[in-house]
Amino acid sequence: xxxxxxxxxxxxxxxxxxxxxxxxxxxxxxxxxxxxxxxxxxxxxxxxxxxxxxxxxxxxxxxxxxxxxxxxxxxxxxxxxxxxxxxxxxxxxxxxxxxxxxxxxxxxxxxxxxxxxxxxxxxxxxxxxxxxxxxxxxxxxxxxxxxxx
Numbered sequence: 325x326x327x328x329x330x331x332x333x334x335x336x337x338x339x340x341x342x343x344x345x346x347x348x349x350x351x352x353x354x355x356x357x358x359x360x361x362x363x364x365x366x367x368x369x370x371x372x373x374x375x376x377x378x379x380x381x382x383x384x385x386x387x388x389x390x391x392x393x394x395x396x397x398x399x400x401x402x403x404x405x406x407x408x409x410x411x412x413x414x415x416x417x418x419x420x421x422x423x424x425x426x427x428x429x430x431x432x433x434x435x436x437x438x439x440x441x442x443x444x445x446x447x448x449x450x451x452x453x454x455x456x457x458x459x460x461x462x463x464x465x466x467x468x469x470x471x472x473x
Contacts, residue, residue: 325398326398332381333389339377343371384406388406391426405427
């Protein structure tokens with residue numbers, strides 16, 4: 325029953341607060357960096373990484389949620405809208421192609437999914453691997469893959 329939209333917006337707010345407050349940033353860096361790995365240089369490197377991730381996250385939030393009239397709420401998500409925005413806007417760098425991800429549905433049941441010929445909540449995909457590649461592309465994989473090249 326996660327509230328995904330509120331979760332990532334809260335994450336962005338927390339990152340912004342930590343990045344902009346030196347005391348919070350130092351406390352965070354001391355807790356996050358490996359034992360004995362904390363120093364000013366590593367803290368600055370961590371801050372740069374946090375700023376880059378937060379910029380990416382804010383772009384994701386803006387593209388998908390800025391023009392929504394009604395928040396998703398608990399247990400709902402518009403993965404199709406997010407995937408479509410990634411493919412038609414983010415991946416090719418044309419922000420004008422983005423549209424609010426405004427068709428949230430309840431999370432589907434997953435049991436017996438591997439035994440189905442057609443998957444996705446609306447039965448639009450007949451290939452489990454293709455469905456999964458589309459899903460991770462729309463929900464944060466690209467950022468993770470770019471960052472960990």
